[in-house]
Amino acid sequence: MKVLIFAGTTEGRELLEFCEKNGIDASACVATQYGKELMEGNEHIISGRKDEEEIISLLQTEDFRLVVDATHPYASAVTRNVRKACARTNVRYIRLLRDAETAEDAVYFRDIRQAAEYLSGTEGNILCAIGAKEVEQLCVLAEYQKRVIPRILPAGESIEKCRRLGFENVIAKKGPFSVEENEADLKRYRCSYLVTKESGSAGGFGEKAEAAKKTGVRLLVIERPAEKNGISKKEVETILTECKEAKGYFPLFADIRGKKAVVVGGGEVASRRVKTLCRFAFEIVVVSRSFSKEMTELAKRGRILAKQKEFEAEDIEGAFLVVAATSDRELNQKIGEAAKRQGIFASIADCAEECSFYFPAIAETENLTAGIVGSGKNHGEVKEAAQKVRECLYDYKSGQ
Template identity: 40%
Template sequence: MNFLVFGGTSEGRAVCRWLIRRGVSVTVSVATDYGGTLMEASGCRVFTGRLDEEEMVSRMERESFDCVIDATHPYAEEVSRNIRAACERVRLPRYRLGRKGEEMADCQLAPGPTESAELLTDTSGNILLTTGVKELHFFGKIPRERLYVRILPSVESLQMAEEAGVMSSHLICMQGPFSKALNAALLRQWDIRFLVTKCSGKAGGFSEKLEAAKETGVQVIAIGRPAGDEGMDWETLVRLLEEDYGLCEEEQR
């Protein structure tokens, strides 16, 4: 069997490992070289580069895939829409792997990055952004001396942060998720007063961020997940793949 997996996420890597252990040939599509490097260790064939709907259709038609698994980030709305549309056009089964939500106590919820930036307009004190480098432009009106940004350790992320005017001394280039202790240490190190994050679930270390913020007295602003295709949890995906493709149940993730 030949499966196509989209996503350089931790869930995507787990799916690839699970499939490979069951003798499935896996091709994975990731957006960046950094994501590709992480996926190569899983033992699958990797294609790197952002694809639009037409490019996805072309790749699906070129190769004899049995199904597609969308394990992209829960905030990658456009990518998931393109995957869904491409699969419908070529009539390929699609499985969307989602993330379980977390309790939203002890934080202020914002519907999007624009609203989260507006909440910070009349505040003072340092801000730690952990939303990803693509959201930096929403915070353009905030003085750069207040802004600390945690990004992935990739050339692309560094270039985008530099273009957004973030000072190099205010950049934290690390691959997460992070423990409560490390989050708390970073919040104390830079005297952070506000932490902006996405509701990224367990895989994104969301609860550890909340716990660290509570311990250090930091106000959390959480960007809510986009409405739409929430996807299924890990247990449901495994069960369906076993039932639909006869994959043997072996060790779990």
């Protein structure tokens, strides 16, 4: 199962590292180039801000089946887009929530505008540790250029924004920061106020609160948006592990009477697949430029419908399952992609990774049927197991 982590936070980076360590197929999506650099050169990084439609395209193109939203607690617009995109594409969505923290003697505000109104009637310098996204909200303060000291990530766009707004002192460095580092910044700029978000332990909230207390600085906290549906990082890691260990192919026994099965290919492998399908009540269509002797006989008897032609995506419309068994790798891949677009089960004879179902070896008696599948990589093992199951069924029928 492919996993996509919407990151940009400490937890996002740690989750990607967890996946790499445990052999889980995962990629991370970050909003900025700087965010990509913070992931320490990992190859499975997708960068760039994406709206709802772009997220949908990404999920469908890369076939992600699980999304972990580990974006910042204040990135509510991103979370909304990710959640909607997952709902529209039927992709499982998990929201990671940071543990909340509170600080004694802090003043809490619903947003930065409300904090700016409070500060408008005060004096003294302000260390603003909310990032660059909303720092312009403090430009309403008198002499904000001198009073407000933004502390931002050392990303080019953030630094340029602060310069453009006219801030005389800007701290550009990566957090989270220790108590001592926070104290040093507060003392260096003779700050009377520290404005921060309730970013949890991963965002260094406790260290900022402790530094403010030690230096006698008034702590102003922007409340995080209320979220109810989410789980901890530890719980996310448990789910990721369960997904890795879960079997990806379910042995589906369904009523297929009258349902259409399409086999593309006319050679030896395709013939074996068709012979197996003929033991069941499928309406079988075989598409190929040429047919084996066995296929030709089946077509004459009316058991299959043979279409001697080049494959087209329209050939599988309305099918319950498709088998791609040609000798052309690119054509098999094309068939699998067409089946995926149409939501059809597909077995790709020369590539297990592209299958949405594995073609089983069959063991049966008059009233019992067993299907044996493997990982798609050890056909000999499946063949041997199928023979043993046939022997067991024979012994059962004989009463042995």
